[in-house]
Amino acid sequence: AQKITQTQPGMFVQEKEAVTLDCTYDTSDPSYGLFWYKQPSSGEMIFLIYQGSYDQQNATEGRYSLNFQKARKSANLVISASQLGDSAMYFCAMTGLGNKLVFGAGTILRVKS
């Protein structure tokens, strides 16, 4: 069975600085996908970035990058140049059988001005 662990319940970052949100995973499947989602207080779940288990390069999407270390089973999200609008809950997730998404507990990020 797949498992996602996010050990940081909450994080603070100063506006314009970079922040890393930690995520480790556990699976015995050779093929899997890793995802990060952002959920503002309004509730919508916004897809940010995807990393496939066979991808050789780390995924990047604008200010978001995924630091994928397969041997360590980690998939940390790096947000560069933080903005006030980045304040939200962030979920790390991975696909399981049937494309079922398994989520971590989430990390609340607060950006300070």
Next chain:
Amino acid sequence: DTEVTQTPKHLVMGMTNKKSLKCEQHMGHRAMYWYKQKAKKPPELMFVYSYEKLSINESVPSRFSPECPNSSLLNLHLHALQPEDSALYLCASSQGYRGLFRENQPQHFGDGTRLSIL
């Protein structure tokens, strides 16, 4: 704006009522999902439809009844709910898969329906 549309955005109902949540996507996706999310918790999968067929039911009580009339629509029929069913209900879609083949494709979520049971 999300490409997965959920209605209504808010719903308050009594325990004896019957209501339905609706979800629509026009991205050509062939897999659709229902999740339940309690406050400050991650979403929990309820149902998965792949090519309009129910492929996963995560042991959800029968008071929740999913329906997939076509590849763009997903409904969740509610009947005789309990106060503990109050939550945010999220619909999602992805490109889809067949059998055990895993797409590993991102799921795109709607804005959710906030459900309150009185």
